Amino acid sequence: MRVSILQFPGSNCDWDSEHAVKDVLGIPAQRVWHKDQLPAETEAVIVPGGFSFGDYLRCGAIARFSPIMQGLKEFAAKGGQVLGICNGFQILCESGLLPGALIRNDCLDFRCLNQSLVIEESNERFNPGTLGESITLPIAHGEGNYRADETVLSVLEENDQILFRYDGNPNGSMNDIAGIRNSTGNVYGMMPHPERAVGSHHPCLDGLPVLKAFFEPLMQSLPCEVSVS
Amino acid sequence: MSQTSPTPLPPNPDPVLNVEITQELIDQHGILPEEYKQILEILGREPNLTELGIFSVMWSEHCAYKNTRKLLRLFPTEKKDKEAIGQVLVKAGEENAGVIDVGDGWGVAFKSESHNHPSAIEPFEGAATGVGGIVRDIFTMGARPILLTNSLRFGSLKDPHVKRLFRGVVSGISHYGNCLGIPNMGGDVYFDDCYEGNPLVNALCAGILRHEDIQKGAATGVGNPVYYVGPGTGRDGLGGASFASRELTEESAEDRPAVQKGDPFMEKLLLEACLEMMAIPGLVVGIQDMGAAGLTCSTCETASRGDAGIEIDLDLVPQRETGMNSYEIMLSESQERMLVIVQKGREKELEEVFEKWDLYAAHIGEVKEGDRMVVRHKGVVVADLPAKSLTDEAPVYDQPASEPLHVVAARDWSPSQILDISANQVESSLKNLLSHPTIASKRWVWQQYDHMVMSGCKVEPGSDAGVVRLSIAGIDKYLAIANDCNNRFCHLDPYKGAQIAFVECMRNLACSGAKALAVTDNLNFGNPNKPEAYFMLKECVKGLADACTFFDVPVVGGNVSLYNEHGEGSIDPTPVVSMVGLIDHQDQVTRSQVQEAGLELLLLGGWSDELGGSYYLQTEYGKKEGSVPEINLENEMKLQELLISQIESGKIKAAHDLSEGGFMVCLAEMLFGDNKLGVSLSIPEAERLDATLFGESQGRVIVAVKPSDSQELIANAQSAGVQIDSLGTTDETGILKVNFGKEEVLCAKVDELHSVWENAIPQHMESSNC
Numbered sequence: 001m002r003v004s005i006l007q008f009p010g011s012n013c014d015w016d017s018e019h020a021v022k023d024v025l026g027i028p029a030q031r032v033w034h035k036d037q038l039p040a041e042t043e044a045v046i047v048p049g050g051f052s053f054g055d056y057l058r059c060g061a062i063a064r065f066s067p068i069m070q071g072l073k074e075f076a077a078k079g080g081q082v083l084g085i086c087n088g089f090q091i092l093c094e095s096g097l098l099p100g101a102l103i104r105n106d107c108l109d110f111r112c113l114n115q116s117l118v119i120e121e122s123n124e125r126f127n128p129g130t131l132g133e134s135i136t137l138p139i140a141h142g143e144g145n146y147r148a149d150e151t152v153l154s155v156l157e158e159n160d161q162i163l164f165r166y167d168g169n170p171n172g173s174m175n176d177i178a179g180i181r182n183s184t185g186n187v188y189g190m191m192p193h194p195e196r197a198v199g200s201h202h203p204c205l206d207g208l209p210v211l212k213a214f215f216e217p218l219m220q221s222l223p224c225e226v227s228v229s
Numbered sequence: 230m231s232q233t234s235p236t237p238l239p240p241n242p243d244p245v246l247n248v249e250i251t252q253e254l255i256d257q258h259g260i261l262p263e264e265y266k267q268i269l270e271i272l273g274r275e276p277n278l279t280e281l282g283i284f285s286v287m288w289s290e291h292c293a294y295k296n297t298r299k300l301l302r303l304f305p306t307e308k309k310d311k312e313a314i315g316q317v318l319v320k321a322g323e324e325n326a327g328v329i330d331v332g333d334g335w336g337v338a339f340k341s342e343s344h345n346h347p348s349a350i351e352p353f354e355g356a357a358t359g360v361g362g363i364v365r366d367i368f369t370m371g372a373r374p375i376l377l378t379n380s381l382r383f384g385s386l387k388d389p390h391v392k393r394l395f396r397g398v399v400s401g402i403s404h405y406g407n408c409l410g411i412p413n414m415g416g417d418v419y420f421d422d423c424y425e426g427n428p429l430v431n432a433l434c435a436g437i438l439r440h441e442d443i444q445k446g447a448a449t450g451v452g453n454p455v456y457y458v459g460p461g462t463g464r465d466g467l468g469g470a471s472f473a474s475r476e477l478t479e480e481s482a483e484d485r486p487a488v489q490k491g492d493p494f495m496e497k498l499l500l501e502a503c504l505e506m507m508a509i510p511g512l513v514v515g516i517q518d519m520g521a522a523g524l525t526c527s528t529c530e531t532a533s534r535g536d537a538g539i540e541i542d543l544d545l546v547p548q549r550e551t552g553m554n555s556y557e558i559m560l561s562e563s564q565e566r567m568l569v570i571v572q573k574g575r576e577k578e579l580e581e582v583f584e585k586w587d588l589y590a591a592h593i594g595e596v597k598e599g600d601r602m603v604v605r606h607k608g609v610v611v612a613d614l615p616a617k618s619l620t621d622e623a624p625v626y627d628q629p630a631s632e633p634l635h636v637v638a639a640r641d642w643s644p645s646q647i648l649d650i651s652a653n654q655v656e657s658s659l660k661n662l663l664s665h666p667t668i669a670s671k672r673w674v675w676q677q678y679d680h681m682v683m684s685g686c687k688v689e690p691g692s693d694a695g696v697v698r699l700s701i702a703g704i705d706k707y708l709a710i711a712n713d714c715n716n717r718f719c720h721l722d723p724y725k726g727a728q729i730a731f732v733e734c735m736r737n738l739a740c741s742g743a744k745a746l747a748v749t750d751n752l753n754f755g756n757p758n759k760p761e762a763y764f765m766l767k768e769c770v771k772g773l774a775d776a777c778t779f780f781d782v783p784v785v786g787g788n789v790s791l792y793n794e795h796g797e798g799s800i801d802p803t804p805v806v807s808m809v810g811l812i813d814h815q816d817q818v819t820r821s822q823v824q825e826a827g828l829e830l831l832l833l834g835g836w837s838d839e840l841g842g843s844y845y846l847q848t849e850y851g852k853k854e855g856s857v858p859e860i861n862l863e864n865e866m867k868l869q870e871l872l873i874s875q876i877e878s879g880k881i882k883a884a885h886d887l888s889e890g891g892f893m894v895c896l897a898e899m900l901f902g903d904n905k906l907g908v909s910l911s912i913p914e915a916e917r918l919d920a921t922l923f924g925e926s927q928g929r930v931i932v933a934v935k936p937s938d939s940q941e942l943i944a945n946a947q948s949a950g951v952q953i954d955s956l957g958t959t960d961e962t963g964i965l966k967v968n969f970g971k972e973e974v975l976c977a978k979v980d981e982l983h984s985v986w987e988n989a990i991p992q993h994m995e996s997s998n999c
Contacts, residue, residue: 009494009497010408012410012682013410013682015683015684033585049682051408051493051494054408054492054493056494109400109676109677110400110403110407110679112676112677112678112681138681140407140679140681142407195684196684198684201685201687201815202684203681203686203689
């Protein structure tokens, strides 16, 4: 399996994501420049964190016009697995691959801390059984305040599209939302950074089950020995 | 047949060249009469305005260290022990930043720089561009930046203007560093009235690189093309280097155009493009950041280092404003620009990289024979100067120095002027110290910094040292970083104060398990033309240099910021010491907070009997006086060697250095990791209770060990000649109880103390819900 990690100008968690996927999970991964085509052998995509195009205008608002986004939309439409982390989540919302929007934290400041999250019963991959009732993951963002209109929110709630909620809301997100998926269960977005919680030198290892849950449908074929380095 | 009249010369296209150089203009450029005479001798003619501007920035204190160059020679720049780890690969002053060896073929480039004056005027942009400048210095060396820290100094947080500066500086750093994706490991923040109106904003960056990838900032190879890369040049930051070399006055706000505006996104592109370009074997001949003094500094410094000439054409420089003259283009400090010299014939390889990143790469000139820096604009030569005259021939001054009276008075001080504390005041005094913004938790600051990006953060900010794993190099080693400088001690005794800054910094590294490798210093002082301010500078440098030599920890880079003055005089001398250290194994990474009950706490280095210069005198009496604690470098070395050896043998579960606030503050902070913890201990009776609890005697650390290891630790300490006292065992009462002799002097809830410490800065900043 090949994971494509998109690299926009201003992406800055692309290396971290590649490190987590390739060196820790042992899944072949490559970074793909935003002006290039999505490689044909791509089986899953990570849209990493950072400040794409400086996050000028609105976070993700410029990245959604990047050449690679067309291919990403087609990939997602065919059921391809897509994970947006932090700025990647913002890009997925801006491009319409996920509902809602992320605006400035209600405290107006950037927040970097280890955040406790409550796991929701979302689908067969993301649920308390696979991830645990509660996990801790790093967050690092200035604009993670999830917003959506009442209709969208109630659809998200009814369809169990919420992956996890903040335990102690750090940014003012509606319904304490920290991560969601689309209705078909192939596009995922989250503000917390699972790729920063995969090694013994990290504050915690709770990112591993989250990444494994995401890659799960594609991993059966792999003799995936998870090495924690 | 009429006689042809001689063709009149075309009007000079650059109006700057027609300006007459008057005494007033020379004064405005901060050039002294004897310096102007020297310029006339160098040129053999009058300079034009552009040339005058070039001399003024290159001969400013900021670029030329004219008041400090002699003093800086006192610093050791390489290790005496040639076998030890941390050999210096690039020495201080040779390139944009020094580089040291960290083993396995890897090196670490690191340096700190001040952005004090810009931050006083425009805190957000001043601090942001301070980060931008130091990051460029590091990746110019060919290194991938892996961490940032900041040393910040402000006036009293009670002042609304100071709050504005503090908030602006922290958000500027956060804005710029977070966007770059370089973890900011915090640093240190002090609040003292002496910084009112003249805050200090020092930024440090460290990066990692292979030995063979070290880049040079030299223009060599006649005919090699000179490229300008990055965004266009504007009128921002005109003459910032000379601005930074003046005192701040009421009118300084009018200098706002001298403060640059940063664009971290542009810097991120530049960083990635430059590293990509430098990874192409043999392409780059020389590279230099356009920082202070912009295009001027980068052209003459590369030419001077390369023993070559350089010629550039300003018409080819990308510009984002119209109608700029040569003076403006040469002196602009627009951010995020670089000068690159590549191998002739390989221009296309550079151009392709910059095209990918959507950045300008303009071929603006070439390396020439000879030694001249020649600048053309609109078809005429606008500057023609010997490059080395700008970089090497700046005047060097030895200023008169005289010892300030308060320094003399401090030596004769005796604590008998102060009534000893009574038992029932201990809790309130401790809370006063814990809530002093200098001592209180800095979470409000570092939570705004992304300290976890790049997957390397091992010890988050708030411990004695920040520790990052060298993951990006693929090696399982850890780099520790600490900054230190207690201005109170430097104010009262500059020599000892600077030494204390050094040993405290080194002790912070030792507490985290790291062996110190090298120093970068940031010398923040007042106006050197004032004999008292110069005395402080001189003594601090001597103290620091002697400590560096004693411990064989060389200085590999740094920065001098003078003219830090406010309405009532100079700031306290503030020689900020930043040190990097290395930890070989993950198991040796040690934190300052105790995480479990049942551990024995022990004090290494004995009890304090000194009170001079302490924060206790500040919080209880509002005094900045007294004799600075004694400092014994031999004892300090014994202590630190013992500490590191005990950490390496796996005995130490936590270690915290005693500094501001003394024993009680250190002990309380160690328990703040988990509020359920408590400890009950008895202190042997001594002459003074206040000095014992709150005095700041040097060379002391509290460690936590398993009770089964304590006998061995005690034996090892005794044979190393380090005093050791067992304090007590952590329990789950959540109560901190202290007896002095037989009398109980403190019985406080740890969570209450913790909340005082944690909430002090947020309360000042009126932060509501997060």
